[in-house]
Amino acid sequence: MERDEARRRFAAARVARLGTVTPQGRPHLVPVTFAVLDIPEPDGSIAFAVDAKPKTSRSLQRLRNLAEHPAATLLADVYDDDWSRLWWVRADGTARIVDHGPDFDRALDELSAKYPQYQAQRPAGPAVLVAVDRWRGWAAEEG
């Protein structure tokens, strides 16, 4: 799948799964709402936020992981029992945690533009910006 098509499908998805590595070197996965920021870097950035839910140890694990190992991967996929409709897109990059400033404000603006829930209650943050260095995509229809 071409990079632009991969990025387009990913940006339109409503949920992605964030993969990180724990300080102990284990894989960790959690679903995230996200927005793709259309910034002038070649591959752009993906933003997600820690929302207003109670910050249990579980919800902060992703931040502890990224503080130690900033490599992040995000996957959007569609499953259908008709396997000719399957596709997925993966974005690999490097994460940066931000809790104030223009990048933080921009991330929250884009998230609020995508999800009405965030308009009603703006995430407290912090936010994470993943600078993407590779988009990979696969679609069954492409063979």
Add this chain to the structure above:
Amino acid sequence: MERDEARRRFAAARVARLGTVTPQGRPHLVPVTFAVLDIPEPDGSIAFAVDAKPKTSRSLQRLRNLAEHPAATLLADVYDDDWSRLWWVRADGTARIVDHGPDFDRALDELSAKYPQYQAQRPAGPAVLVAVDRWRGWAAEEG
């Protein structure tokens, strides 16, 4: 979420996302079809297979990762624009790659029972069995 409920929801899902760690220590994610094997260990095992698609370097990355770092995590989740319907379940465990023998046959039997596509064309394998040591689940409805 109780462990049995987490396991039940996970087993009924049609797709999960597999998180592994690359030899270089980066997170890696790919969607997988899978079956939960009801074996007499406390937490059971999850099986998935490399199917009959051409084995490009991409489709084997997961096996290279697991050969080096057998820690695996699998996530099943439901997204809905009504966020009161969100839930996810994550299974953390240790992977073992099998390409013949009773465990391999059993994995393929269970996968074929779940997915008609595998009845029409049995996966060539290998298969991966993840011995689960932790089920974690979250549902918005539980608060």
